[in-house]
Amino acid sequence: MDKRQADRRQGAPGEREVQTRTAPAVERAQEMVVENLSAYYGNFKAITDVSMHIRPNKITALIGPSGCGKSTFIRTLNRMHEVAPGGRIEGRVLLDGEDIYARDVDPVRVRRRVGMVFQKPNPFPTMSIYDNVVAGLKLTRRRKKSELDEIVERTLRQAALWDEVKNKLSESGTSLSGGQQQRLCIARTLAVEPEVILMDEPASALDPISTQKIEDAMEELKERYTVVIVTHNMQQAARISDYTGFFYIENMGDPGRLWEFDETDKIFSNPGRKETEDYVTGRFG
Numbered sequence: 258m259d260k261r262q263a264d265r266r267q268g269a270p271g272e273r274e275v276q277t278r279t280a281p282a283v284e285r286a287q288e289m290v291v292e293n294l295s296a297y298y299g300n301f302k303a304i305t306d307v308s309m310h311i312r313p314n315k316i317t318a319l320i321g322p323s324g325c326g327k328s329t330f331i332r333t334l335n336r337m338h339e340v341a342p343g344g345r346i347e348g349r350v351l352l353d354g355e356d357i358y359a360r361d362v363d364p365v366r367v368r369r370r371v372g373m374v375f376q377k378p379n380p381f382p383t384m385s386i387y388d389n390v391v392a393g394l395k396l397t398r399r400r401k402k403s404e405l406d407e408i409v410e411r412t413l414r415q416a417a418l419w420d421e422v423k424n425k426l427s428e429s430g431t432s433l434s435g436g437q438q439q440r441l442c443i444a445r446t447l448a449v450e451p452e453v454i455l456m457d458e459p460a461s462a463l464d465p466i467s468t469q470k471i472e473d474a475m476e477e478l479k480e481r482y483t484v485v486i487v488t489h490n491m492q493q494a495a496r497i498s499d500y501t502g503f504f505y506i507e508n509m510g511d512p513g514r515l516w517e518f519d520e521t522d523k524i525f526s527n528p529g530r531k532e533t534e535d536y537v538t539g540r541f542g
């Protein structure tokens with residue numbers, strides 16, 4: 258751990274204590290295992306035969322040229338893919354050993370366990386910052402105000418937004434900057450206590466300072482969650498992720514494949530396949 262990470266982990270004086278006090282008692286991160294997954298839109302096969310082991314408490318980055326199926330793949334991990342017209346899969350996706358596509362599994366429950374943050378921040382426009390964070394919780398059971406207050410503070414801290422909004426929690430979520438809105442959406446995702454967090458290009462619409470804050474938040478998140486991120490930003494993948502999957506289409510018209518999957522250091526310093534090397538060194542894509 259370098260000094261920057263150590264400082265960040267330790268937090269400001271007093272802050273560490275609050276984080277620990279308000280943290281949920283259980284460790285929630287779970288592994289996901291993907292076996293021979295193919296995904297379709299109607300008759301069109303977008304990805305084929307993807308197998309991947311997504312480790313708990315790690316950040317897994319998905320990279321590759323446009324159209325090779327990264328977004329399609331990440332959406333299969335919480336059954337969002339089937340919401341698209343004609344969206345269906347073959348293969349298996351296991352969350353903590355349980356097939357999320359088994360017939361008796363409720364997709365709504367899967368999406369609570371595997372939360373998703375989208376490319377474009379999408380806070381609920383008529384709601385305050387506070388209500389945005391707890392929006393998903395209200396659907397489950399009634400909670401005391403003190404309990405909600407604690408969840409709001411904890412998740413906003415984990416999303417690296419608390420200090421910027423703690424004095425204006427009743428203001429509209431849309432009054433925030435784009436980068437703050439994205440961190441608000443991360444807090445909203447965390448509030449329902451998922452086990453895995455999926456992020457589809459969460460920083461692509463943001464300026465470098467906001468991007469840095471999202472990356473800082475992600476470092477914190479992997480302490481508690483399993484994180485999967487799609488990114489076009491090679492430096493970002495190299496900086497923040499532990500494992501990297503490179504998706505690629507060999508011939509036009511073919512479905513996308515997981516071309517190479519390995520520890521991020523290996524993918525960026527000594528990849529096993531030429532196409533991976535060409536991509537990470539910026540020779541194409």
Ligand SMILES: Nc1ncnc2c1ncn2[C@@H]1O[C@H](COP(=O)(O)OP(=O)(O)OP(=O)(O)O)[C@@H](O)[C@H]1O
Binds near residue numbers: 303
């Ligand atoms: N809703 C949809 N209906 C039909 N085809 C789709 C749909 N969404 C994506 N596709 C197709 O599936 C393939 C994979 O698209 P996908 O968005 O997963 O790729 P990607 O790697 O995430 O691309 P990008 O980096 O540009 O976001 C593409 O050929 C795309 O046109």
